[in-house]
Amino acid sequence: MALFIDYPSWISPFVIPGVPIRWYSLMYIVAFAFAYVLFRYECKHDRVIKFSAAESQNLFFWGILGLLIGARLGSCFFYSDWRYYLTHPWMIFWPFQDGHFVGLPGMSYHGGLIGLILGVFIYTKVKKESFLLIADLLSAAIPLGYTFGRLGNFINAELYGRITSSPIGMLFPYAEPVSTSVESVRGVADALGYQYAVGDMINLPRFPSQLFEAFFEGIVLFLILWFVIRKLKIRRAWANGVVLGSYLIGYGTFRFFIEYLRQPDSDIGYILKWGGSEDVFVFESLLNISKGQIYCLMMVLAGIIIIIAVSCLRRHRLKTEREMAKTIKRGESDRRSTKKAKKGNAKRGH
Numbered sequence: 001m002a003l004f005i006d007y008p009s010w011i012s013p014f015v016i017p018g019v020p021i022r023w024y025s026l027m028y029i030v031a032f033a034f035a036y037v038l039f040r041y042e043c044k045h046d047r048v049i050k051f052s053a054a055e056s057q058n059l060f061f062w063g064i065l066g067l068l069i070g071a072r073l074g075s076c077f078f079y080s081d082w083r084y085y086l087t088h089p090w091m092i093f094w095p096f097q098d099g100h101f102v103g104l105p106g107m108s109y110h111g112g113l114i115g116l117i118l119g120v121f122i123y124t125k126v127k128k129e130s131f132l133l134i135a136d137l138l139s140a141a142i143p144l145g146y147t148f149g150r151l152g153n154f155i156n157a158e159l160y161g162r163i164t165s166s167p168i169g170m171l172f173p174y175a176e177p178v179s180t181s182v183e184s185v186r187g188v189a190d191a192l193g194y195q196y197a198v199g200d201m202i203n204l205p206r207f208p209s210q211l212f213e214a215f216f217e218g219i220v221l222f223l224i225l226w227f228v229i230r231k232l233k234i235r236r237a238w239a240n241g242v243v244l245g246s247y248l249i250g251y252g253t254f255r256f257f258i259e260y261l262r263q264p265d266s267d268i269g270y271i272l273k274w275g276g277s278e279d280v281f282v283f284e285s286l287l288n289i290s291k292g293q294i295y296c297l298m299m300v301l302a303g304i305i306i307i308i309a310v311s312c313l314r315r316h317r318l319k320t321e322r323e324m325a326k327t328i329k330r331g332e333s334d335r336r337s338t339k340k341a342k343k344g345n346a347k348r349g350h
Helices: 023-045 053-078 082-087 109-127 131-155 183-192 209-236 242-261 291-349
Strands: 270-273 288-290
Touching: 023 053, 023 131, 053 082, 053 109, 109 131, 109 291, 131 209, 131 242, 209 242, 242 291, 270 291, 288 291
Parallel strands: none
Antiparallel strands: 270 288
């Protein structure tokens, strides 16, 4: 009886065999389409902004452009040898390798997020729209589309997790082999009954972390933002920016913990090595923190700061408006009293 799950053999990364169009690329289009449909729904039904279809399409054009540029730059400078790309900048967007078309082989979520925010920010400033309001609408619409991106990773059999002897482990056929010279690798291989000689390179089951991310960072986060945070904001008139902050906190939190099941890049390893062992192949300590987790903590912190800041600004503005209204009302009352006094004096003079 198998102690793990075999990666489905019928799955192909290519939409059409022989044609260099991958499901991952198609999933990007599906994700953008879902986000656009949900954004248009908010524009029509939430009644918080008047935004035409043409304006929405322009917004998405600049947002997607920023996302793609940011995702590629993030991959090159956050997770790769940034010194190489500084001296070979044309390679950042060069889609060929050894004479073959490979597209853009690396895309970073955190870089894409920064690019998206900058693209939307520039668009809203040019069009004199509220950045925080539109960011809230987008934040509620985006997570469901993100689900398809991670499904694309799964179909491509990439971004898999750490090796495991757990029954939910999956054997990805083209996963990077690991060396049995590492003690933790031997432990997993022994638990699964593998036959090997010390030093052999073997392929072991891994956590299908793409599916975990698709579920928690996509579906669960969407349900929370769309049906809870978004509706509470409308009902209680929360400040613009609360949904954006909630998205950053929610995504950062889910991704932070799922990162424990993902294998960090072996050339990067852990940024914080407080757990003793530096073994990246298996999960051993909550105190070993990867670069991706550092970025997630930064997201959570940014989300908390945004929510506190916009809430305080809103309370201050409402307080100022109430004081101004009282001042205006007091002034009107004083003017009425003055007019009555003048009329009384005029009658006594006659």
